[in-house]
Amino acid sequence: MTTKYFALLTNQGAAKLANAAALGTKVNITSMGVGDGGGTLPTPEAAQTKLIGEKRRAQLNSLTVDAANSSQIIAEQIIPESEGGFWIREIGLYDADGVLIAVANCPETYKPQLAEGSGRTQTVRMILIVNSTSAVTLKIDPAVVLATRQYVDNAIIEVKAYADDLMAKHVAAADPHKQYAPKDSPVFTGTPKAPTPAAGNSSTLLATTAFVQAAIAQLVASSPEALDTLNELAAALGNDPNFSATMMNQLAARALLAGNVNQQFSVKDATADGHAVNRGQVNTLLAQKAALNGNANQDFQVRNSGDLSNAVNNARLNFVLGAYALLGGNPNQKFQVASAPGDSAAAVPVSLLNSSLANKADISGNQFTPFSVGGATAATHAVRLDQFLSGSNGNGAWTKFPGGGQWCRANLSVPAKTNITWTYPAAFPAAPAVFITGINGDPAVWLTGVGPGNVGIYNNNDSALNVNLLAIW
Numbered sequence: 319m320t321t322k323y324f325a326l327l328t329n330q331g332a333a334k335l336a337n338a339a340a341l342g343t344k345v346n347i348t349s350m351g352v353g354d355g356g357g358t359l360p361t362p363e364a365a366q367t368k369l370i371g372e373k374r375r376a377q378l379n380s381l382t383v384d385a386a387n388s389s390q391i392i393a394e395q396i397i398p399e400s401e402g403g404f405w406i407r408e409i410g411l412y413d414a415d416g417v418l419i420a421v422a423n424c425p426e427t428y429k430p431q432l433a434e435g436s437g438r439t440q441t442v443r444m445i446l447i448v449n450s451t452s453a454v455t456l457k458i459d460p461a462v463v464l465a466t467r468q469y470v471d472n473a474i475i476e477v478k479a480y481a482d483d484l485m486a487k488h489v490a491a492a493d494p495h496k497q498y499a500p501k502d503s504p505v506f507t508g509t510p511k512a513p514t515p516a517a518g519n520s521s522t523l524l525a526t527t528a529f530v531q532a533a534i535a536q537l538v539a540s541s542p543e544a545l546d547t548l549n550e551l552a553a554a555l556g557n558d559p560n561f562s563a564t565m566m567n568q569l570a571a572r573a574l575l576a577g578n579v580n581q582q583f584s585v586k587d588a589t590a591d592g593h594a595v596n597r598g599q600v601n602t603l604l605a606q607k608a609a610l611n612g613n614a615n616q617d618f619q620v621r622n623s624g625d626l627s628n629a630v631n632n633a634r635l636n637f638v639l640g641a642y643a644l645l646g647g648n649p650n651q652k653f654q655v656a657s658a659p660g661d662s663a664a665a666v667p668v669s670l671l672n673s674s675l676a677n678k679a680d681i682s683g684n685q686f687t688p689f690s691v692g693g694a695t696a697a698t699h700a701v702r703l704d705q706f707l708s709g710s711n712g713n714g715a716w717t718k719f720p721g722g723g724q725w726c727r728a729n730l731s732v733p734a735k736t737n738i739t740w741t742y743p744a745a746f747p748a749a750p751a752v753f754i755t756g757i758n759g760d761p762a763v764w765l766t767g768v769g770p771g772n773v774g775i776y777n778n779n780d781s782a783l784n785v786n787l788l789a790i791w
Contacts, residue, residue, distance in 0.1 A: 325409070325422030325446055329364050334419065335448060346414040350395040351375035352442055355407035355423070362408070362421040369421070373404040375412070390447050397440040402431035409444050420446045709744070714787075716744035726750075726789045732763065732777035740787055741772040750791035 327335065334345050353369035360370050376395060384390035393411055406427050411420040422444050430436045488494045499506055512524040517532050538546045545551055555561045708717040714728030726742045742750075749768045754775070763783055766774035777783050 323423055323425060324362065325420055325444055326362050326364060327420050327446070327448070328366055328418050330367065330417050331411075331413075331419035332364070334413065334417065339449070345419065347378070347381060347391075347393065347411050347419055348414045349375055349377050349412045350393060350442065350444065351410040351412060352395075352397070352404075352406045353408045353410070354405040358407070359426060360408050360423055362423055366410075366421050367418050369408050369410045369418075371408070372410070373406075374401065375410075384445070389449070390445055393444045393446065395442045397429055397442065399432045399437035399439055402429040402437070402440070403434065404429055406440075406442065409442060411444060411446065420444070711743050713741050713743040716742070718744070722747075724750075724791050728787050729784065730775070730787060731782055731784050732775055733782045734777060734780050737766055737774055737776040739772050739774050742789060746770045746789070746791045748791065750789040753788045753790075755786045755788065 338345050351369055351372045352374050353372040356371040374397065378393055379396045380394040382392050384392055406429055407423060409422045409424055410418050413419050429440050430438065512526050514526045514528045515523045517536065545554060558564055714726055716724065716726040718724045724744070724746060726744060728740060730738065730740060732738055748770050752765055752768050752773050754763060762778040763785060764776055766776050773789070
């Protein structure tokens with residue numbers, strides 16, 4: 319028996335679904351149209367781009383995947399009582415761009431309009447078989463959904479059953495609110511917060527970190543940084559748990575140390591001459607200090623014995639000062655280091671010093687001395703400062719020889735069809751002889767002018783050349 323009623327994808331719809339499956343996108347089916355087929359039951363064709371006699375088009379009320387068959391999409395539209403007055407023989411599904419995705423025919427049914435004296439809410443359903451339902455967007459705009467009373471009743475029953483089940487499980491649970499701490503001995507996690515009590519509050523309020531920090535700051539107050547922790551205070555007290563008793567004992571010893579008018583000065587509590595420091599010892603030391611300072615009638619001395627035994631006495635000091643005068647010399651005496659009067663006995667006699675100075679003059683040279691290393695310019699000198707000089711800089715290297723000879727060299731790259739100037743690393747007294755060597759290519763290169771300070775080089779080739787340059791004078 320030939321199938322009379324069926325639905326199929328249009329060519330445009332099949333192409334859109336295939337493209338969506340290939341690119342990983344989706345076709346967004348949004349609306350359904352119904353029509354009367356032009357007065358007769360039509361046969362759906364894939365080439366259709368619209369319904370034959372469309373009477374109504376509106377947003378879908380439902381678009382789902384069939385729970386019993388994952389390759390079937392069920393589209394529904396509800397026509398309210400207020401609309402009608404036409405026959406329904408054909409159905410079409412459209413996407414968001416208004417393209418006819420699928421078309422179907424259905425048994426003829428008349429949708430009356432309420433004004434005709436008979437009205438009903440009409441549900442139109444279309445089942446579409448596709449290769450992959452993942453390529454279709456199953457999304458309905460809730461603002462345009464029109465639900466039947468039965469649909470609403472079923473939904474209410476379903477929601478009530480779900481809510482009742484949740485409430486029963488909630489009541490039966492021992493700890494239904496795991497996100498909240500229990501009231502009895504709670505264990506907080508994360509970063510719980512509490513209001514900070516005012517400073518000095520001694521109630522049962524929680525002490526926040528801010529409250530504790532304020533209390534610590536008040537306790538420390540303006541203590542120096544080195545004494546603002548208990549560990550630092552303990553270290554300052556010598557880690558002595560009996561610090562008070564220790565200090566009292568030391569103060570008692572200090573009172574004895576100070577003594578009184580009826581007691582000898584002492585460190586210990588004994589009174590005999592065996593004291594560590596007694597009055598007699600202090601008097602002796604003070605007398606030695608007076609002897610050290612001396613007076614107008616006493617030689618300078620360190621100890622209180624006679625002249626000869628003094629560590630430093632006037633006689634020895636005069637001898638040292640006399641030796642210093644001898645070392646300095648005078649207009650009538652030769653320069654010498656020792657205290658002996660003759661040349662030969664002096665550590666450095668004048669004759670030896672004169673000989674050394676003459677040798678120094680001979681090394682430094684003068685215009686009558688044949689050998690020198692200094693800056694003399696006589697031609698007979700064995701070695702002059704200006705006879706051997708060499709160096710290098712960004713323009714190349716250079717060397718000067720005895721007799722006035724000099725050369726400079728450099729390696730340069732000359733661009734094609736270009737004239738460049740080579741400035742010598744050291745200028746010549748006059749224009750030197752310049753040679754071009756080591757040309758890599760056709761030697762179409764020449765000099766364009768030679769001077770004592772630079773030379774021009776021209777490259778007539780079509781490419782750059784690397785050349786070695788040598789200037790000699």
